[in-house]
Amino acid sequence: MYPHQQVSVSAVILSHSHQDHYGFLRFLHSAIPVYMSPGTSSIIEVSNLFLDARVNLDQVQTFTMWQPFQVGEFTITPYLMDHSAPDAAAFLIEAEGKKVFYTGDFRGHGRKSVLLRRLLADPIPGVDCLIMEGTMIGRHEGLYPDEKAVENAIGSLLADQRSYTFVFCSSQNLDRLVSVYRAAKRHGKVVVIDLYTAFVLDKLSTLSDNIPQFHWQGVRVLYGYSHAQRIAGYDRQLLFTYKKAKIEWEEIRRRAQEMVVLAKDNRYFRTVMLPKLGPPTGARAVYSMWPGYLERSNLTKVLESRHVELAEIHTSGHAYVENLSQLVFALKPRHVIPIHTFSPGEFLRLFPTAIQLADGEEMTV
Numbered sequence: 001m002y003p004h005q006q007v008s009v010s011a012v013i014l015s016h017s018h019q020d021h022y023g024f025l026r027f028l029h030s031a032i033p034v035y036m037s038p039g040t041s042s043i044i045e046v047s048n049l050f051l052d053a054r055v056n057l058d059q060v061q062t063f064t065m066w067q068p069f070q071v072g073e074f075t076i077t078p079y080l081m082d083h084s085a086p087d088a089a090a091f092l093i094e095a096e097g098k099k100v101f102y103t104g105d106f107r108g109h110g111r112k113s114v115l116l117r118r119l120l121a122d123p124i125p126g127v128d129c130l131i132m133e134g135t136m137i138g139r140h141e142g143l144y145p146d147e148k149a150v151e152n153a154i155g156s157l158l159a160d161q162r163s164y165t166f167v168f169c170s171s172q173n174l175d176r177l178v179s180v181y182r183a184a185k186r187h188g189k190v191v192v193i194d195l196y197t198a199f200v201l202d203k204l205s206t207l208s209d210n211i212p213q214f215h216w217q218g219v220r221v222l223y224g225y226s227h228a229q230r231i232a233g234y235d236r237q238l239l240f241t242y243k244k245a246k247i248e249w250e251e252i253r254r255r256a257q258e259m260v261v262l263a264k265d266n267r268y269f270r271t272v273m274l275p276k277l278g279p280p281t282g283a284r285a286v287y288s289m290w291p292g293y294l295e296r297s298n299l300t301k302v303l304e305s306r307h308v309e310l311a312e313i314h315t316s317g318h319a320y321v322e323n324l325s326q327l328v329f330a331l332k333p334r335h336v337i338p339i340h341t342f343s344p345g346e347f348l349r350l351f352p353t354a355i356q357l358a359d360g361e362e363m364t365v
């Protein structure tokens with residue numbers, strides 16, 4: 001929206017910090033308030049600094065999970081959900097005696113699966129309309145059933161590893177970082193993170209005591225020039241703080257067998273990391289992200305040319321069809337509205353009370 005335009009919405013309420021949910025936030029009129037969880041706000045702050053997300057956080061108000069807040073006539077209650085983004089929320093929206101529940105993105109097989117189980121065991125009564133994601137409908141990614149299985153599979157791979165292990169995963173997927181850390185710890189390995197990841201973990205440390213930190217035993221930080229520049233622009237002192245855990249290339253080479261190096265599928269990996277580590281004889285790589293990204297990349301070829309064996313160990317951030325059905329069964333909404341799916345037809349077939357709405361189409365509850 002342009003600054004001179006009349007504002008036509010009361011607020012924007014953000015469920016979580018994935019780009020497909022907030023990517024256009026920077027175009028929002030500055031007069032429109034934005035609500036999000038503290039964790040979402042922290043991730044966006046980090047993304048502003050490292051990924052040029054360019055979101056104006058001045059208009060942001062943070063909410064507390066399970067504490068209702070008011071936007072005009074609407075009472076909004078955020079529900080913490082299990083998802084691959086930290087501090088993700090669903091929303092109960094109430095007005096004029098009607099209830100709408102918007103799931104955001106969620107799953108029931110991550111580290112906080114208890115959240116979905118609680119919602120199923122003690123469902124919100126009288127939901128008129130359920131707006132529910134359906135990413136996994138029509139998708140078949142049967143890699144690993146849950147986050148625990150991912151942790152165990154990474155652990156088994158590390159158990160007999162005699163050289164570096166590269167792990168490709170998102171630094172914003174805290175569940176996955178916890179899995180990597182726990183698997184590494186169990187097998188006496190050291191997780192090497194970059195400055196960006198150290199900063200993300202530091203920023204989110206208030207969310208839980210289980211989030212690995214740069215100063216934990218078995219965590220070391222590899223400094224890179226561009227990350228250091230960005231952190232210096234934010235708070236130079238942090239570079240000294242993280243220095244306690246700094247690791248040099250020489251030590252990584254010397255202790256190759258112990259090293260679990262967090263890697264990104266980018267130019268830095270190809271032109272700096274791989275050459276710095278020399279011929280990585282016996283090195284292995286774990287790809288722990290959505291397989292669709294790997295299909296579009298030449299990473300497999302790059303690793304093959306270096307004789308680095310690649311294993312895909314991943315579980316989705318989205319709910320299985322079984323969990324979607326359980327939620328619909330528990331809430332018994334009058335209507336279900338599909339969102340976030342490439343298979344709305346299949347969604348309608350699964351849920352007879354579902355109504356497909358086009359973008360911008362209005363519906364009276």
Ligand SMILES: [Zn+2]
Pocket residue numbers: 016018083085105317
């Ligand atoms: Zn998401």
